[in-house]
Amino acid sequence: MSLPTNSKVFILNRSIDDSGVKASGPDSHFTLTTQPVTLPSPETPNFILVQVLAISNDPAQILWFRGGARDMAIVGKADPVKTYGIGRVLAVGKNVGKFKTGDLIFDMIAWAEYYTYEPTDRAYVVNGGRPLEFPLSTYLGILATSGLTAYVGLKNTLEFKPGQSLIVSGAAGSVGHVVVQYAKNVLGASKVVAIAGSGDKCAWLEKHGADKAVNYKSAEFTNELAEAVGPDGADAFFDNVAGRVYDAVLPNMKLHGKVALCGAISQYNSKGTYNAGTHMVVLIRRLHVIGFTVRDHYDETPNFMKECTDAIKSGKIWIGEGTETVVDLRGKFEGIPETWAGLFQGKNNGKLVSILAD
CATH class of the missing domain: 3.90.180.10 (Medium-chain alcohol dehydrogenases, catalytic domain)
Known part of the structure; x- marks a missing residue:
């Protein structure tokens, strides 16, 4: 040609x-x-x-x-x-x-x-x-940056362990759905609570790894989230959204829980505001809030590619x-x-x- x-x-x-x-x-x-x-x-x-x-x-x-x-x-x-x-x-x-x-x-x-x-x-x-x-x-x-972001966020930033519980915001997005599936089906999470923006998305997430999915557009979102997480709270939170969803999740974390800040899609078109109340929750619960970007972890690509490809072939991660x-x-x-x-x-x-x- x-x-x-x-x-x-x-x-x-x-x-x-x-x-x-x-x-x-x-x-x-x-x-x-x-x-x-x-x-x-x-x-x-x-x-x-x-x-x-x-x-x-x-x-x-x-x-x-x-x-x-x-x-x-x-x-x-x-x-x-x-x-x-x-x-x-x-x-x-x-x-x-x-x-x-x-x-x-x-x-x-x-x-x-x-x-x-x-x-x-x-x-x-x-x-x-x-x-x-x-x-x-x-x-x-x-099998590219979305999956790699989920992989390093769970394994490197959150240091997620089998038997731990996890909350994922933006769970129906390109990174979020991989986090849900990888945490539950590969890493052995005890509970995964997913947050998405429609009933259909929540139903899909519950079919592919989430123990419970909550619609953040619901008028009862805060109560439904607390009920889904349970009184013991969650060990870890993988946040793709920021804003009011982030604010709602933090009171449902265990003491010394870990929060991985991956994205802030709710704020990308907004100036946003500083929330002193949220800051106090971080303080009182002694949370470990860690921002990360996949650019710091490109050296993990070969390991990620092998593990994720194997997980897809074994049916642990759905790509349909x-x-x-x-x-x-x-x-x-x-x-x-x-x-x-x-x-x-x-x-x-x-x-x-x-x-x-x-």
């Missing part, structure tokens, strides 16, 4: 503020452009060209869009919006020994049809270059319906921003993946 000469690309034209995301229309935060494709050359011997096949949609991207955090998005520049994704290698620079033409690689790539860049240190060939054992989307969800929402954007590249923005409207179950090409 001949190499492409042009690529559709989305760039960020201004930072996203507390007024929320504008994914389309004349005041959109994103601009669709067409840019020439540059090939790896003697001037860029460490670069590769990939065709972007599938991209990950993650709530934390909004933090990148708030001001170019870690150079993920550079406002007003021609740099494509960054995202985790899977690409097919079309060309490699002369100094690139890790990848070859035809490889499917996972890396930080872009909202683009084609992307020429220098691979990051954490880039790898999907499934070790072997034929794919699961759908491509699985390698962007459970409910674990991901796959949106087909082949021929509909312009739909990328609106698909991503759907994360903040509860439109996804599990991981939200956009498929751009075959």
